[in-house]
Amino acid sequence: MDEGMMTQDERRMGFGPEEGTQRGKGLYYVHTLGCQMNVHDSERIAGVLQAQGYRPASPEQVRARNVDLMVLNTCAVRENASKRMYGTIGRWARLKQENPTAQIAVGGCMAQKDRDRIARQAPWVDAVFGTKNIGDLPVLLERARRDRRSQVQVSDRLEAFPSDLPTVRASRSSAWVSVSVGCNNTCTFCIVPQVRGRERDRPIADVLAEVESCVAAGAREVTLLGQNVNSYGYSMGDRQAFPKLLRACGDIEGLDRVRFTSPHPAAFTDEVIAAMAETPNVMHQLHMPLQSGSDRILRAMRRSYRSKRFLSILDKVRSAMPDARITTDIIVGFPGESEEDFQETLDVVERSRFSSAFTFEYSPRPGTPAAAMDQVPKQVVQERFERLLALQERITQEELDAFVGRDVEVMITARQGRHDERTHRVTGRERGGVLVHVGVPQGLPVPAVGDLVTCTVTGVGKHYLTADPDPMRGQAYDIRG
Known part of the structure; x- marks a missing residue:
């Protein structure tokens, strides 16, 4: 799968609300390594946890390590992903030192492959679960809390689609x-x-x-x-x-x-x-x-x-x-x-x-x-x-x-674009998938997330386009909500 096609936000998958959210069963954070399949699996991990009463931590709470559960969803395609996994769970060990009741879980492809090694080399990890065991995570966390030892659940056979x-x-x-x-x-x-x-x-x-x-x-x-x-x-x-x-x-x-x-x-x-x-x-x-x-x-x-x-x-x-x-x-x-x-x-x-x-x-x-x-x-x-x-x-x-001067249709995404005082740019992708930073002409409405904006490309960066259209010069800026 093509990890490089995703933005950093798409890989990180931090599901964060406002600071004042109730803790519920505990505040959780999911960090994703790897491809789109892993990103989508992280959406399932978040869904399973919230169905059991966990609540997503805000970015501020994650930075302050005010979190009850850290979940790492791993990749095994390249050696670098393996190094990143062990480096991340090594850093997360400090969370347990500061808050012994906090829990750490590791899932995904590396968990499927290195289940025993993870439990042996990182005994502070409470739960190791495979690609086919996302639904088992809440039970594993309860067992780890009760038995005070790592729980490993990795199935080789798919019983139900994620x-x-x-x-x-x-x-x-x-x-x-x-x-x-x-x-x-x-x-x-x-x-x-x-x-x-x-x-x-x-x-x-x-x-x-x-x-x-x-x-x-x-x-x-x-x-x-x-x-x-x-x-x-x-x-x-x-x-x-x-x-x-x-x-x-x-x-x-x-x-x-x-x-x-x-x-x-x-x-x-x-x-x-x-x-x-x-x-x-x-x-x-x-x-x-x-x-x-x-x-x-x-x-x-x-x-x-x-x-x-x-x-x-x-x-x-x-x-x-x-x-x-x-x-x-x-x-x-x-x-x-x-x-x-x-x-x-x-x-x-x-x-x-x-x-x-x-x-x-x-x-x-x-x-x-x-x-x-x-x-x-x-x-x-x-x-x-x-x-x-x-x-x-x-x-x-x-x-x-070759895009300069052409009109493109951009879907505005959930991620903020590159802003400046003059253009107040927002970000989206045109139909072919290219990242486009769109400037809002003075006096015209700012598009909402999910809106489709037809705009004229005016510049090119490294791996992205800019569109700062001037309607007075006949350049396009049209929003379809």
Whole structure:
């Protein structure tokens, strides 16, 4: 999954009210590491806790460590996420020293993978729960309080979809909706199948019911989530289920925007492209993980496509949707990668014209086949990473520069934008997913969260656009609530 696509607020998932909120069963805080799937799981964690009487801590209470429960929802995709997890729970140990009745819980992918190690190395952690055990968290906390020792509950089998649990949405205007859990692929670098299990799909009626519920609660935008979102339905024997789902979302009144992440090239069919192009509220935004442009490395990764197939998909998408914005993931320095292999990746990136790319230096994950392969020297990986980053930064800037003078539709988000005395900017994303800081012309209304603003782009920053329109010069500024 593409962690890099999210803002810091989307990853942090601090559910904070005003300072005067009653404590209820206790004040809690959820800190999220990782991808959109983890962010959505944190919404479930918050929902389960609040259903049991816990109350969210305000940001001020978190900073003052005036909190009764700290929950860390972890990622296991890269080594850095593992280091961040152990570093975070190490810092949180001070909370227990200052307040022995406070509790700490660790969940998510690292908890699924390192359950025993966490309990052994961090005995101050009260509860360790797996990706399939979110609903068990309140019981584990009660047991830890009663027995005065760590509780571990990690199931390898999915008994019920997390979507059946209560949810506290981080945003009123945008919502995540899971269509499936798990992954059936066997990529040699990836640990997700081990920690999330095999792919299981939700019935389409359940997915649509949740989407409709989100819209009824005020959401104007929904992002469909799955480890391989476009293979939705395959486990149910329906290979047309995902394009059917996209088209069905187009019939939901009040749903202005539909996105999805992350698809897999192997299952990206012409029917999916047609559904994207022909359904008005499906955004022409695509995050398509490349991982490598070398066919030899793709084989070593056990990725079930080759560069020619990948590029043909992009050509078809752009033929059907010329305005499509395509982003990707790329791993640099996969075991055995030669300079020739890396040059092939550069060639594919140049040809693909990605709007942005989330590039990662390969890090071995214990238990994956790639961890036992011959590793590329660190200094070589770093040098290649910098070359790839420079290439993609140039392309990204060129793609953003093309927006200047164009009118874009921006959905204002829950996060405050960059303000200054002249423009009083607010922030949102245009239809392709680009972050836009919108200045409010003097004397005109300030858009509310969830409003759609059509505005003229007047400037470009690094990875974002600015729109400070002047209606007197014919530039657009129009709010649709």
